[in-house]
Amino acid sequence: MDELARFLVTPESSIHEVIACIDRNAKGIALVVDEMHRLIGTVTDGDIRRAILAGLNLDLPVQALLEFRASMPYSPLTAPVGTPDAELLRMMNEYAIRHIPLLDETGRVVDIAFLSDLVREYELPLTAVVMAGGYGMRLRPLTEKLPKPLLPVGGRPLLELIIEQLRQVGIRRVNLTTHYKGDLIAQHFGDGRDFGLEIHYINEDQPLGTAGALGLLDISDDPLLVINGDILTRVDFRAMLEFHREQQADMTVAVRQYEFRFPYGVVETDGIAITGVLEKPVVRYFINAGIYLLNPEVCRFVPNGQPYNMPDLISRLIAESRRVVSFPIWEYWLDIGQSADYRQAQKDIQEGRI
Numbered sequence: 001m002d003e004l005a006r007f008l009v010t011p012e013s014s015i016h017e018v019i020a021c022i023d024r025n026a027k028g029i030a031l032v033v034d035e036m037h038r039l040i041g042t043v044t045d046g047d048i049r050r051a052i053l054a055g056l057n058l059d060l061p062v063q064a065l066l067e068f069r070a071s072m073p074y075s076p077l078t079a080p081v082g083t084p085d086a087e088l089l090r091m092m093n094e095y096a097i098r099h100i101p102l103l104d105e106t107g108r109v110v111d112i113a114f115l116s117d118l119v120r121e122y123e124l125p126l127t128a129v130v131m132a133g134g135y136g137m138r139l140r141p142l143t144e145k146l147p148k149p150l151l152p153v154g155g156r157p158l159l160e161l162i163i164e165q166l167r168q169v170g171i172r173r174v175n176l177t178t179h180y181k182g183d184l185i186a187q188h189f190g191d192g193r194d195f196g197l198e199i200h201y202i203n204e205d206q207p208l209g210t211a212g213a214l215g216l217l218d219i220s221d222d223p224l225l226v227i228n229g230d231i232l233t234r235v236d237f238r239a240m241l242e243f244h245r246e247q248q249a250d251m252t253v254a255v256r257q258y259e260f261r262f263p264y265g266v267v268e269t270d271g272i273a274i275t276g277v278l279e280k281p282v283v284r285y286f287i288n289a290g291i292y293l294l295n296p297e298v299c300r301f302v303p304n305g306q307p308y309n310m311p312d313l314i315s316r317l318i319a320e321s322r323r324v325v326s327f328p329i330w331e332y333w334l335d336i337g338q339s340a341d342y343r344q345a346q347k348d349i350q351e352g353r354i
Contacts, residue, residue, distance in 0.1 A: 007031050007112060011040060011063040015051065018043050018062050019330055027116075028239050029099045031109055032062055038107040041066050042076040045239040046246065052257070052328040078103050081110045088113045096245065098238065124170035124238060126293075127222045129214065132159055132229035133179030133204050138338045147181040149229045150188060151342065154349035157188065158336065159229055160195070161354070167196045169237045171225070177213040179204040209309040214294075215302035224299070226310075228290035232345055232354055234331040235291060243327050244293045250322040251298055253314065254291035254329050259284050289329055298322070 006025045009018050009032055021030045028045040043062060051065050052058070077095055079088060081102040088100055092115050102111040136148030143151070149159035159176075166174060174197055178185050182203050192199030202213050210228065217224075223244065225237060235254060244252040261282045268276040292310065301316050302308050317324050332353055336342050348354050 004109065004111065008033050008037070008109070009043075009062060010034075011061060011066075013062050015048070015056065015058040015060055015062055015065055018065070019048055019058070022048065023234075023331060026236075027099060027112075027114060028236055029112070030062075031101055031112070032066065033109055036106075037109050039076065039078065039101055039103060039109050042101065045236055046243050048330070049239075049243060049328045052330070053326065076101065079113070080105075083113075085113075085118055089115075089118045092118070096242070098242075123172055124241065125222050126171050126225045126237070126241060127220055128166050128171050128174045129177065129217070129224055129226045130159065130162060130166075130174060130229050131177050131210060131213065131226070132185055133177050133182065133207060133213075134230070135180045135207075136230075139336075139342060142339070142342070143180075147178075147184060148336070150181075150184060151336075153232070153336075153342075153345045154354070158232070158345075159185065159189075161232065162227065162229065163189070163192075163195055163197070163199075165234075166225075166237075171237070172197045173200075173220075173222075174198065175200050175202055175217065176229075177202045177204060177208075179207055207307065208305075209307045209312075210290075211302055211310045211313045212306060212308040214299045214313075215304040215306070215308070217299055219296045219299055221296065224292075224294045224296060226292040226294060228335070230336045231290050231333070232336065232348075233289075233291070233329070233333040234354070235289075235329045235333065236331065240291075240293055240327055244325075247325045248323060249293070249325045250295050251314065251317055251324045252293040252327050253324065254289040255286035255326045256289045256329055256333055257284055258287045286326060286328065289333055290335060291329075293327075 007030055009021055009030050011032055018030050022045060030043045032040040034040060047069060056068055078101045081104055098115040100113045101109050102113055104110050132149040134148060136143035139148055150157045153161060176199060178201055186201055189199050202216050204213060259282055262280055266278040266281055267274055314324055334345055336345055
Protein backbone atom coordinates (compact mmCIF):
# COMPACT_ATOMS: atom_id res chain seq x y z
CA MET A 1 0.00 0.00 0.00
CA ASP A 2 2.98 2.33 0.56
CA GLU A 3 3.76 2.22 -3.16
CA LEU A 4 0.08 2.66 -4.04
CA ALA A 5 -0.17 5.69 -1.73
CA ARG A 6 1.88 7.71 -4.25
CA PHE A 7 -1.14 7.65 -6.55
CA LEU A 8 -3.97 8.37 -4.10
CA VAL A 9 -5.69 11.68 -3.42
CA THR A 10 -8.94 12.57 -1.67
CA PRO A 11 -11.86 14.57 -3.08
CA GLU A 12 -10.75 17.48 -0.86
CA SER A 13 -7.22 17.57 -2.33
CA SER A 14 -6.62 20.70 -4.38
CA ILE A 15 -5.96 20.40 -8.10
CA HIS A 16 -2.47 21.76 -7.36
CA GLU A 17 -1.95 18.81 -4.98
CA VAL A 18 -3.14 16.39 -7.67
CA ILE A 19 -0.65 17.91 -10.12
CA ALA A 20 2.11 17.38 -7.54
CA CYS A 21 0.95 13.77 -7.07
CA ILE A 22 1.10 13.07 -10.81
CA ASP A 23 4.47 14.80 -11.06
CA ARG A 24 5.91 12.70 -8.20
CA ASN A 25 4.69 9.33 -9.40
CA ALA A 26 5.67 10.11 -13.04
CA LYS A 27 2.98 7.77 -14.34
CA GLY A 28 0.43 10.29 -15.57
CA ILE A 29 -2.44 9.38 -13.23
CA ALA A 30 -3.87 10.02 -9.76
CA LEU A 31 -6.72 8.07 -8.15
CA VAL A 32 -9.41 9.88 -6.19
CA VAL A 33 -10.53 7.61 -3.33
CA ASP A 34 -12.71 7.82 -0.24
CA GLU A 35 -11.55 7.04 3.31
CA MET A 36 -11.90 3.29 2.61
CA HIS A 37 -9.80 3.59 -0.57
CA ARG A 38 -12.84 2.94 -2.74
CA LEU A 39 -12.36 4.47 -6.18
CA ILE A 40 -14.32 7.66 -6.83
CA GLY A 41 -12.59 8.65 -10.05
CA THR A 42 -9.31 8.96 -11.87
CA VAL A 43 -7.48 12.10 -12.91
CA THR A 44 -5.06 11.77 -15.79
CA ASP A 45 -2.39 14.00 -17.16
CA GLY A 46 -4.76 14.98 -19.98
CA ASP A 47 -7.56 15.92 -17.56
CA ILE A 48 -5.26 18.40 -15.83
CA ARG A 49 -4.11 19.98 -19.08
CA ARG A 50 -7.69 20.38 -20.34
CA ALA A 51 -8.60 22.03 -17.03
CA ILE A 52 -5.70 24.48 -17.40
CA LEU A 53 -6.81 25.37 -20.93
CA ALA A 54 -10.35 25.92 -19.63
CA GLY A 55 -9.03 28.32 -16.99
CA LEU A 56 -10.15 26.21 -14.02
CA ASN A 57 -8.87 27.56 -10.70
CA LEU A 58 -6.16 25.10 -9.62
CA ASP A 59 -6.68 25.99 -5.97
CA LEU A 60 -10.12 24.33 -6.07
CA PRO A 61 -10.54 20.79 -4.71
CA VAL A 62 -10.21 18.00 -7.25
CA GLN A 63 -13.93 17.37 -6.83
CA ALA A 64 -14.41 20.54 -8.93
CA LEU A 65 -12.36 18.96 -11.72
CA LEU A 66 -14.44 15.78 -11.57
CA GLU A 67 -17.59 17.90 -11.83
CA PHE A 68 -16.05 19.91 -14.69
CA ARG A 69 -15.37 16.67 -16.51
CA ALA A 70 -18.89 15.37 -15.80
CA SER A 71 -20.12 17.33 -18.81
CA MET A 72 -18.03 15.03 -20.99
CA PRO A 73 -18.51 11.29 -21.54
CA TYR A 74 -16.46 9.64 -18.81
CA SER A 75 -16.22 6.37 -16.97
CA PRO A 76 -12.94 5.22 -15.44
CA LEU A 77 -11.73 1.98 -16.94
CA THR A 78 -10.96 -0.55 -14.20
CA ALA A 79 -10.35 -4.27 -13.90
CA PRO A 80 -10.68 -6.81 -11.09
CA VAL A 81 -7.51 -7.61 -9.22
CA GLY A 82 -6.04 -10.82 -10.64
CA THR A 83 -6.94 -10.01 -14.26
CA PRO A 84 -4.35 -11.75 -16.50
CA ASP A 85 -1.65 -9.55 -18.01
CA ALA A 86 -2.71 -10.49 -21.55
CA GLU A 87 -6.24 -9.19 -20.91
CA LEU A 88 -4.93 -5.99 -19.32
CA LEU A 89 -2.68 -5.40 -22.32
CA ARG A 90 -5.60 -6.01 -24.68
CA MET A 91 -7.70 -3.44 -22.80
CA MET A 92 -4.90 -0.89 -22.87
CA ASN A 93 -4.42 -1.35 -26.61
CA GLU A 94 -8.17 -1.15 -27.29
CA TYR A 95 -8.68 2.06 -25.30
CA ALA A 96 -5.22 3.59 -25.98
CA ILE A 97 -4.40 4.06 -22.29
CA ARG A 98 -1.33 3.43 -20.14
CA HIS A 99 -2.83 2.45 -16.77
CA ILE A 100 -5.76 0.53 -15.30
CA PRO A 101 -6.74 0.62 -11.59
CA LEU A 102 -7.24 -2.87 -10.15
CA LEU A 103 -10.13 -3.20 -7.68
CA ASP A 104 -11.30 -5.83 -5.23
CA GLU A 105 -14.91 -6.93 -4.98
CA THR A 106 -15.80 -3.96 -2.75
CA GLY A 107 -14.45 -1.36 -5.18
CA ARG A 108 -11.29 -0.70 -3.16
CA VAL A 109 -8.13 0.10 -5.11
CA VAL A 110 -5.62 -2.71 -4.60
CA ASP A 111 -3.11 -2.03 -7.36
CA ILE A 112 -2.55 -0.29 -10.70
CA ALA A 113 -1.49 -2.01 -13.92
CA PHE A 114 0.92 -0.01 -16.09
CA LEU A 115 1.71 -0.49 -19.74
CA SER A 116 5.38 0.14 -19.01
CA ASP A 117 5.38 -2.92 -16.71
CA LEU A 118 3.55 -5.17 -19.17
CA VAL A 119 5.74 -4.17 -22.12
CA ARG A 120 9.20 -3.60 -20.70
CA GLU A 121 10.79 -2.32 -23.91
CA TYR A 122 7.85 -0.21 -25.01
CA GLU A 123 9.05 1.96 -27.89
CA LEU A 124 7.34 5.30 -28.32
CA PRO A 125 6.21 5.64 -31.97
CA LEU A 126 7.82 9.03 -32.49
CA THR A 127 10.76 10.33 -34.46
CA ALA A 128 12.49 13.20 -32.64
CA VAL A 129 13.98 16.28 -34.27
CA VAL A 130 16.27 18.38 -32.04
CA MET A 131 17.10 21.84 -33.37
CA ALA A 132 20.77 22.23 -32.46
CA GLY A 133 22.13 24.64 -35.07
CA GLY A 134 21.87 28.02 -33.35
CA TYR A 135 24.77 30.40 -32.75
CA GLY A 136 23.95 31.01 -29.08
CA MET A 137 24.86 34.70 -29.44
CA ARG A 138 23.23 35.70 -26.15
CA LEU A 139 25.42 33.21 -24.27
CA ARG A 140 28.75 34.55 -25.49
CA PRO A 141 31.58 34.25 -24.55
CA LEU A 142 30.50 30.74 -23.44
CA THR A 143 29.60 29.78 -27.03
CA GLU A 144 32.73 31.10 -28.73
CA LYS A 145 34.42 27.69 -28.57
CA LEU A 146 31.44 25.38 -28.00
CA PRO A 147 28.00 25.33 -29.62
CA LYS A 148 25.24 25.95 -27.11
CA PRO A 149 24.00 22.30 -27.14
CA LEU A 150 27.43 21.18 -25.87
CA LEU A 151 27.59 23.61 -22.94
CA PRO A 152 27.92 21.56 -19.73
CA VAL A 153 24.96 21.45 -17.36
CA GLY A 154 25.76 19.54 -14.20
CA GLY A 155 28.90 18.17 -15.84
CA ARG A 156 27.15 16.87 -18.99
CA PRO A 157 26.41 18.60 -22.30
CA LEU A 158 22.94 20.12 -22.47
CA LEU A 159 22.09 18.11 -25.59
CA GLU A 160 23.15 14.89 -23.87
CA LEU A 161 20.51 15.51 -21.19
CA ILE A 162 17.86 16.02 -23.88
CA ILE A 163 18.85 12.87 -25.74
CA GLU A 164 18.89 10.84 -22.52
CA GLN A 165 15.33 11.99 -21.79
CA LEU A 166 14.23 10.97 -25.29
CA ARG A 167 15.83 7.54 -24.87
CA GLN A 168 14.24 6.98 -21.46
CA VAL A 169 10.77 7.69 -22.80
CA GLY A 170 11.20 5.10 -25.56
CA ILE A 171 12.23 7.20 -28.58
CA ARG A 172 14.80 5.37 -30.68
CA ARG A 173 15.27 7.65 -33.72
CA VAL A 174 16.61 11.19 -33.38
CA ASN A 175 17.48 13.75 -36.06
CA LEU A 176 19.87 16.53 -35.01
CA THR A 177 19.81 19.70 -37.11
CA THR A 178 23.22 21.37 -36.94
CA HIS A 179 24.96 24.45 -38.31
CA TYR A 180 27.24 26.38 -35.95
CA LYS A 181 30.15 24.09 -34.95
CA GLY A 182 28.06 21.09 -36.00
CA ASP A 183 31.19 18.99 -36.43
CA LEU A 184 31.76 19.11 -32.64
CA ILE A 185 28.22 17.84 -32.04
CA ALA A 186 28.68 15.00 -34.53
CA GLN A 187 32.03 14.05 -32.96
CA HIS A 188 30.46 13.85 -29.51
CA PHE A 189 27.34 11.83 -30.38
CA GLY A 190 28.40 9.84 -33.44
CA ASP A 191 25.65 7.57 -34.73
CA GLY A 192 24.01 7.50 -31.30
CA ARG A 193 24.84 3.89 -30.55
CA ASP A 194 26.70 4.79 -27.36
CA PHE A 195 23.60 6.68 -26.19
CA GLY A 196 21.11 3.87 -26.84
CA LEU A 197 19.43 5.22 -29.95
CA GLU A 198 19.92 6.07 -33.62
CA ILE A 199 21.08 9.57 -34.55
CA HIS A 200 21.00 11.17 -37.98
CA TYR A 201 22.30 14.63 -38.84
CA ILE A 202 20.75 17.36 -40.95
CA ASN A 203 23.45 19.94 -41.57
CA GLU A 204 22.11 23.34 -42.55
CA ASP A 205 24.36 25.11 -45.05
CA GLN A 206 22.65 28.31 -43.94
CA PRO A 207 20.51 28.85 -40.82
CA LEU A 208 17.00 27.64 -41.68
CA GLY A 209 15.12 28.96 -38.65
CA THR A 210 13.12 26.90 -36.19
CA ALA A 211 11.22 24.91 -38.83
CA GLY A 212 13.18 25.08 -42.10
CA ALA A 213 15.09 21.83 -41.52
CA LEU A 214 11.79 19.90 -41.53
CA GLY A 215 11.70 20.38 -45.29
CA LEU A 216 14.92 18.33 -45.56
CA LEU A 217 13.69 15.29 -43.61
CA ASP A 218 13.09 11.83 -44.99
CA ILE A 219 9.57 11.46 -43.67
CA SER A 220 8.43 8.26 -41.96
CA ASP A 221 4.93 7.24 -40.87
CA ASP A 222 5.57 8.27 -37.26
CA PRO A 223 4.64 11.69 -35.84
CA LEU A 224 7.54 14.06 -35.30
CA LEU A 225 8.51 15.41 -31.90
CA VAL A 226 10.38 18.65 -32.51
CA ILE A 227 12.21 20.29 -29.63
CA ASN A 228 14.57 23.24 -29.48
CA GLY A 229 18.07 22.18 -28.48
CA ASP A 230 18.26 24.66 -25.62
CA ILE A 231 15.23 23.40 -23.69
CA LEU A 232 15.47 21.57 -20.37
CA THR A 233 12.18 20.03 -19.33
CA ARG A 234 10.48 17.12 -17.61
CA VAL A 235 7.40 17.27 -19.81
CA ASP A 236 5.75 13.88 -20.35
CA PHE A 237 6.19 13.16 -24.07
CA ARG A 238 3.93 10.10 -23.86
CA ALA A 239 1.14 12.27 -22.48
CA MET A 240 1.75 14.79 -25.24
CA LEU A 241 1.37 12.07 -27.88
CA GLU A 242 -1.83 10.80 -26.26
CA PHE A 243 -3.21 14.34 -26.20
CA HIS A 244 -2.23 14.86 -29.86
CA ARG A 245 -4.04 11.70 -30.90
CA GLU A 246 -7.06 12.37 -28.71
CA GLN A 247 -7.46 15.84 -30.25
CA GLN A 248 -6.93 14.44 -33.77
CA ALA A 249 -4.49 17.29 -34.29
CA ASP A 250 -2.21 17.97 -37.22
CA MET A 251 0.10 19.92 -34.93
CA THR A 252 0.30 20.19 -31.15
CA VAL A 253 2.22 23.08 -29.62
CA ALA A 254 3.46 22.85 -26.03
CA VAL A 255 2.59 26.05 -24.17
CA ARG A 256 3.37 27.38 -20.74
CA GLN A 257 1.38 29.84 -18.68
CA TYR A 258 3.17 33.13 -18.16
CA GLU A 259 2.02 35.85 -15.76
CA PHE A 260 2.83 39.54 -15.96
CA ARG A 261 1.88 41.92 -13.16
CA PHE A 262 1.52 45.56 -14.15
CA PRO A 263 3.51 47.71 -11.69
CA TYR A 264 0.90 50.47 -11.90
CA GLY A 265 -2.83 50.92 -11.62
CA VAL A 266 -4.45 50.50 -15.04
CA VAL A 267 -7.09 53.07 -15.95
CA GLU A 268 -9.96 51.88 -18.15
CA THR A 269 -11.47 54.56 -20.36
CA ASP A 270 -14.28 55.12 -22.84
CA GLY A 271 -13.23 58.18 -24.76
CA ILE A 272 -12.33 60.76 -22.13
CA ALA A 273 -14.47 59.11 -19.46
CA ILE A 274 -12.81 56.85 -16.89
CA THR A 275 -14.87 53.68 -16.46
CA GLY A 276 -12.73 51.91 -13.89
CA VAL A 277 -9.33 51.43 -12.31
CA LEU A 278 -7.54 48.09 -11.92
CA GLU A 279 -4.84 48.20 -9.27
CA LYS A 280 -1.71 46.40 -10.53
CA PRO A 281 -3.62 43.72 -12.48
CA VAL A 282 -2.11 40.37 -13.45
CA VAL A 283 -2.32 39.35 -17.10
CA ARG A 284 -1.93 35.67 -18.01
CA TYR A 285 -0.85 34.35 -21.38
CA PHE A 286 0.27 31.05 -22.83
CA ILE A 287 3.76 31.25 -24.33
CA ASN A 288 5.35 28.95 -26.88
CA ALA A 289 7.51 26.39 -25.04
CA GLY A 290 9.58 25.30 -28.07
CA ILE A 291 8.21 21.72 -28.18
CA TYR A 292 5.96 20.49 -30.99
CA LEU A 293 4.25 17.32 -32.23
CA LEU A 294 3.57 17.16 -35.96
CA ASN A 295 1.89 14.66 -38.20
CA PRO A 296 4.48 13.75 -40.87
CA GLU A 297 2.45 15.21 -43.76
CA VAL A 298 2.76 18.65 -42.16
CA CYS A 299 6.35 18.79 -43.40
CA ARG A 300 5.16 19.30 -46.97
CA PHE A 301 4.08 22.82 -45.96
CA VAL A 302 7.72 23.70 -45.19
CA PRO A 303 9.65 25.08 -48.19
CA ASN A 304 12.64 22.94 -49.10
CA GLY A 305 15.99 24.44 -48.13
CA GLN A 306 14.63 27.88 -47.23
CA PRO A 307 14.58 29.68 -43.87
CA TYR A 308 11.26 29.09 -42.15
CA ASN A 309 10.10 29.49 -38.58
CA MET A 310 7.56 27.65 -36.45
CA PRO A 311 5.21 30.67 -36.17
CA ASP A 312 5.12 30.73 -39.99
CA LEU A 313 4.25 27.04 -40.10
CA ILE A 314 1.55 27.42 -37.45
CA SER A 315 -0.01 30.32 -39.36
CA ARG A 316 0.15 28.36 -42.61
CA LEU A 317 -1.58 25.34 -41.09
CA ILE A 318 -4.32 27.50 -39.58
CA ALA A 319 -4.85 29.16 -42.98
CA GLU A 320 -5.13 25.69 -44.53
CA SER A 321 -7.83 24.77 -41.94
CA ARG A 322 -5.54 22.21 -40.32
CA ARG A 323 -6.06 21.43 -36.65
CA VAL A 324 -3.46 23.09 -34.43
CA VAL A 325 -3.92 22.65 -30.66
CA SER A 326 -2.13 23.75 -27.51
CA PHE A 327 -0.73 21.39 -24.87
CA PRO A 328 -0.16 23.18 -21.56
CA ILE A 329 2.83 22.02 -19.55
CA TRP A 330 3.22 22.39 -15.79
CA GLU A 331 6.34 20.26 -15.45
CA TYR A 332 9.83 21.70 -15.08
CA TRP A 333 10.76 23.79 -18.13
CA LEU A 334 13.63 26.15 -18.81
CA ASP A 335 14.67 27.86 -22.04
CA ILE A 336 18.43 28.43 -21.79
CA GLY A 337 18.64 31.56 -23.88
CA GLN A 338 20.74 33.87 -21.72
CA SER A 339 23.49 33.66 -19.13
CA ALA A 340 21.01 33.97 -16.25
CA ASP A 341 19.09 30.96 -17.61
CA TYR A 342 22.31 28.96 -17.84
CA ARG A 343 23.14 29.75 -14.22
CA GLN A 344 19.60 28.75 -13.25
CA ALA A 345 20.01 25.40 -15.03
CA GLN A 346 23.17 24.66 -13.05
CA LYS A 347 21.37 25.48 -9.81
CA ASP A 348 18.31 23.42 -10.72
CA ILE A 349 20.31 20.31 -11.57
CA GLN A 350 22.26 20.60 -8.31
CA GLU A 351 18.96 20.78 -6.40
CA GLY A 352 17.54 17.76 -8.25
CA ARG A 353 14.80 19.62 -10.09
CA ILE A 354 15.92 18.12 -13.41
